[in-house]
Amino acid sequence: MAKIIPFKGLRPTQDKVSLVSCRSYEDYNAVEIAYLLDYNPFSFLHVLNPAYVNPQKVTSDKRFKMVAAKLNDFKKEGILITEDKPVLYLYQIKTKFWQFTGIVAGTTIDDYKNNVIKKHEDTLDYRVRMFKEYLQYGRFNTEPVLMMYPDQEQISKWVESYKEQEALYDFSTVTKERHTIWKIDQPEDIDWLSEQFDQINEFYIADGHHRCASAELLQQENLEYHNSVMSFLIGENNIKIYEYNRIIHDLNNHTKDEFLNLLAEKFLIENKEQQLWKPTKKMEFGMYLDGDFYALRLKETKSNGDILQQLDAQILYDEVLNPILGLDDLRNDARIDYVPGNESIVAIKELVDDGEYEVGFMLYPTNIEEIKRIADNDLIMPPKSTYIEPKFMNGLLIYEI
Template identity: 35%
Template sequence: MAVIKPFDAVRPRGDVAHRVAALPYDVYNRQEALEEVEKEPLSFLSIDRAETQFPMDVNPYDQKVYEKARNSLRTMINKGVFIKEGQSCYYIYELTMNGRSQTGLVGCAAIDDYLQDVIKKHEKTREDKEIDRINHVDICDAQTGPIFLAYRSQKAINEAVKATKNNTPLYDFTAPDGVRHQVWKIDEPNTINTIYHEFKKVESVYIADGHHRTASAVKVGLKRRSEHPSYTGEEEFNFFLSVLFPHDQLMILDYNRVVKDLNGQSKEEFLQKTAKSFIVEEIGEEPYKPMEKGTFGMYLEGVWYKLTAKEEICSVDPVDGLDVALLQNHLLTPVLDIKDIRTDKRIDFVGGIRGLKELEKRANSDMKLAFAMFPTSIDELFNVSDAGLLMPPKSTWFEPKLRSGLFIHELS
């Protein structure tokens, strides 16, 4: 059963929270991160991406970069930009985008739940990306980016969250991208007790976004355990910062694909081979957005097509039945010879937040072909995780993104 505990947070003062809050560290390349920090010196990217404080020829993974992150965090605490709560609390974090809200609970999940598969994964991690965050967390002695977790909605937790939202929020601001962020504090002992024990009844929690941050937090915790062999399990390094959302409030957007070429084939040859596994319908110049599972939009040479997976390639397998797997197994690999989308330079990915016009733009410039996907559902994510399987890369795109810097979990 899930252990989600309250924690003594470090968080920004109310009057500067909107300036501190930043999109996740991995949303930006180095130049983009630098530009954000130059625009807003209080941006948490100055800590999450501390290489922004050095010349461009400094290796972003140099030891001194992580030490700069630690020192910057301590300086901002000492100057009062960040305050220490002084007591263990939960928080409610609500994000509203385009009139639609999702409300999560901020707390700390247990690394033992991750190790024992109470917290379930659906994505493979890369060691190099883990090492970066391991160093960042370990040297800063704090977790600075929350993990995006999901759970099957529970009435008692929903009611506790709803009641707390009647209080005045700690933070209420709209970011430059139009997303509204509201935060409330839960410090009432009975409410804390209710939430803690209701989560103990939850059988499984799922990583929605943040597999690398989770794996890194767990490895730092295990490292600290080895350094403190008399640990009790209650130390802060045994837990990691998380925001947990009920499944029925989450929206997964499409994660679309663009391809460099037709693998040496003519348009006619390509369409003929595609038609072996998919029903191909020409739509015209109007962008086609798939509206149901098993359908795909395809853009080629100024024309949109609707692809519908033929019955014989559909599958009830949790992974093989995913639309991203159908496209991979029956078109990208056999027709276009793209076998490993993690490493093949002929394919790129476009988050659904950017729209179909971005697919047209890419296919008309640096790429040749675009595929618009029907979004993976949260139930499909749960099914894959419950089966102990992994999704193909780039299967899910979550919006809106959690901001970093609003909550910091110190490890000692």
């Protein structure tokens, strides 16, 4: 059974929450980061990117220690405060098109090891080790693992009722998102939620495979590490799944014509020219190459075999990326990069047109049932198979270890 754990969250004071919280560091370009660091002394980016001289010469362990030191500065200055007792949180994110609501709690590494918390994606070794060092030296995490569970009517009703209480935070961002958090601090509410989640057989990781893997690795190396990670638990029908598109630096020494001829052995190819085309169903692929968009339709559909072989990301690897483009290790090969599906395919066009990449591929999104079937059968999707929302704000709730 799945276990949830209340925790003593570290969080901004109410008057500074909109100033402190920020998107993930990778979501900002260099100009945005420089502006926020110069003009917002409360931004959590100061913690994530502490100022130092000659950053190229700073080792990762020293940098992560400086991150921890900057977090302590925020605590000493009263920008961040710690709950006086372990609590849970109810968190709602409203965007222009979607509304996401879930419970923020601790989940156990033991549940992850014992496959109560199920994974579906492969991880990148260097990122697992980087996050492990970050946890080891930084001693905190501010991006929870997004986990989904089968929708529960009783929990859904309780959540809607709890929203009638006064919120701890309620603010909007410059990206026109509204973030609302309620603190769940009464023992009877915590006990009731714990009992409800106790009846759920498993959680499925939607986003945060690297965070779970790095926490497990750190615990293996240091048994004194806390047996829990911060998680955002959300009903499976309340998430949004996008594809992860692929861009490749070269054609593996093939000419354009050679490459198209090799593709034609497995796919029906339609040149869409300048039409911004993307797949409309499974086993269709979009491609951008040398100024034109193409529709690729698999000649022989994968109706047999295991669920993994029927995944579009796996089909693209088996039929194109590996045999034609010579990509063996998608976890570590520097020749391939990924673009999340919530970005316009114009971004792929621009990256290829700029000359840094030779070809881009657009995929059709995976659905929830495919994810669950993969996880239930102890299979692993190719890396970067899904891009899933919601995304959590950094510096909003912090889980110290």
